[in-house]
Amino acid sequence: MNRINLRSTEMIIACWILCTIGCSTAEPKPAEDTVTQTKTTTEVFSLTREKLPSAIQIPGELIAYQQVDLYAKVNSFVQKLYADVGTEVKAGQVLALMDAPEISSQLAGAQSKLKSIEATYLANKASYDRLYQTSQTPGTVSQNDIDQALAKMNSSEADLETAKSAYREIADNRNYLEIRAPFPGVITARNVHPGAYVGPSGKGSELPLFTLQEQKKLRLVISVPEIYTGQVKNLEKTAFTVKSQPEKKYEASVSRQAGALDTRLRAERIEMDVVNEDKKLLPGMVAEVNIPLAADDSNFVVPKTAFVNATEKKFVIRVKNNKAEWVEVEKGREAGNLMVVYGKLSTGDQLVKVASEEIRNGSSLDVIKNTTSH
Numbered sequence: 090m091n092r093i094n095l096r097s098t099e100m101i102i103a104c105w106i107l108c109t110i111g112c113s114t115a116e117p118k119p120a121e122d123t124v125t126q127t128k129t130t131t132e133v134f135s136l137t138r139e140k141l142p143s144a145i146q147i148p149g150e151l152i153a154y155q156q157v158d159l160y161a162k163v164n165s166f167v168q169k170l171y172a173d174v175g176t177e178v179k180a181g182q183v184l185a186l187m188d189a190p191e192i193s194s195q196l197a198g199a200q201s202k203l204k205s206i207e208a209t210y211l212a213n214k215a216s217y218d219r220l221y222q223t224s225q226t227p228g229t230v231s232q233n234d235i236d237q238a239l240a241k242m243n244s245s246e247a248d249l250e251t252a253k254s255a256y257r258e259i260a261d262n263r264n265y266l267e268i269r270a271p272f273p274g275v276i277t278a279r280n281v282h283p284g285a286y287v288g289p290s291g292k293g294s295e296l297p298l299f300t301l302q303e304q305k306k307l308r309l310v311i312s313v314p315e316i317y318t319g320q321v322k323n324l325e326k327t328a329f330t331v332k333s334q335p336e337k338k339y340e341a342s343v344s345r346q347a348g349a350l351d352t353r354l355r356a357e358r359i360e361m362d363v364v365n366e367d368k369k370l371l372p373g374m375v376a377e378v379n380i381p382l383a384a385d386d387s388n389f390v391v392p393k394t395a396f397v398n399a400t401e402k403k404f405v406i407r408v409k410n411n412k413a414e415w416v417e418v419e420k421g422r423e424a425g426n427l428m429v430v431y432g433k434l435s436t437g438d439q440l441v442k443v444a445s446e447e448i449r450n451g452s453s454l455d456v457i458k459n460t461t462s463h
Contacts, residue, residue, distance in 0.1 A: 143424030
């Protein structure tokens with residue numbers, strides 16, 4: 090039994106030695122490469138010159154074609170009103186009747202004075218005519234008497250003209266007691282009631298009797314920024330919308346351009362006429378105006394993504410010999426996803442399509458892929 094156990098032990102030791110030798114002599118299997126190098130793909134495009142037609146949206150205001158505040162010409166009392174807010178009136182229509190008793194008294198006095206002076210003038214004229222007829226017989230009337238009669242007649246004639254002027258002035262003031270509409274329109278404000286004491290602005294009335302607006306024709310007023318004034322010189326028509334009817338587009342004809350810039354806004358005032366027969370548009374509405382801009386001379390056009398507006402400077406990135414080069418530029422007009430740039434660029438330059446400050450000036454670009462600018 091001892092001999093058998095010894096042989097078993099020897100066999101186990103021999104197997105262990107063989108396994109140890111086999112493991113130590115086997116070549117190690119190389120590990121698989123799990124790291125894959127990645128390369129950044131930089132899209133570039135060739136710079137070209139193009140014309141960039143576009144349009145801008147500018148807020149505008151609709152105002153009445155004509156608007157006037159109506160005051161009393163003379164100090165008086167409101168006797169009767171013939172119009173109220175919302176009343177549509179015609180040109181010359183009486184809106185209010187005023188009462189001023191002192192004017193009637195002044196007119197009666199002026200009329201009496203006029204008649205008195207007129208009678209004096211007629212008497213002097215008749216006296217002169219008789220003397221003149223008598224003087225036709227030589228030696229009957231002296232020349233001095235004729236001259237005095239003529240002077241008296243001329244003096245009374247001048248007094249008569251003065252009296253007539255005074256009478257007309259008072260009569261005109263009486264006519265001012267009727268407040269009439271100077272043009273057709275709509276009464277948009279009334280600030281008095283019958284019995285109110287009124288007069289000229291600052292002399293009896295702080296507020297006007299009525300405010301009258303012409304609404305069947307409106308003015309659309311916009312202020313075009315200085316940068317776009319060159320493209321709107323030949324503008325004839327525009328389209329616009331209002332908030333109350335966003336689905337409907339209206340048309341306006343350009344009628345007046347200021348030809349100068351507002352010093353506060355640095356913009357040019359443009360007025361357009363809008364036909365408003367149905368009066369669906371109201372003065373005071375804010376409009377969103379679409380202004381088409383004419384395409385000017387060809388310029389360098391790039392996608393907006395190629396332009397970097399950094400705190401340091403505004404630039405595009407040109408690729409030269411696989412290196413990034415920052416080129417400082419100024420921004421021009423925009424249209425959609427395109428824009429005009431101005432700088433030291435040349436046709437055919439390769440620019441990065443999606444530029445950013447992360448692409449540093451002078452850095453190497455691994456792979457370059459040509460694409461279109463649009």
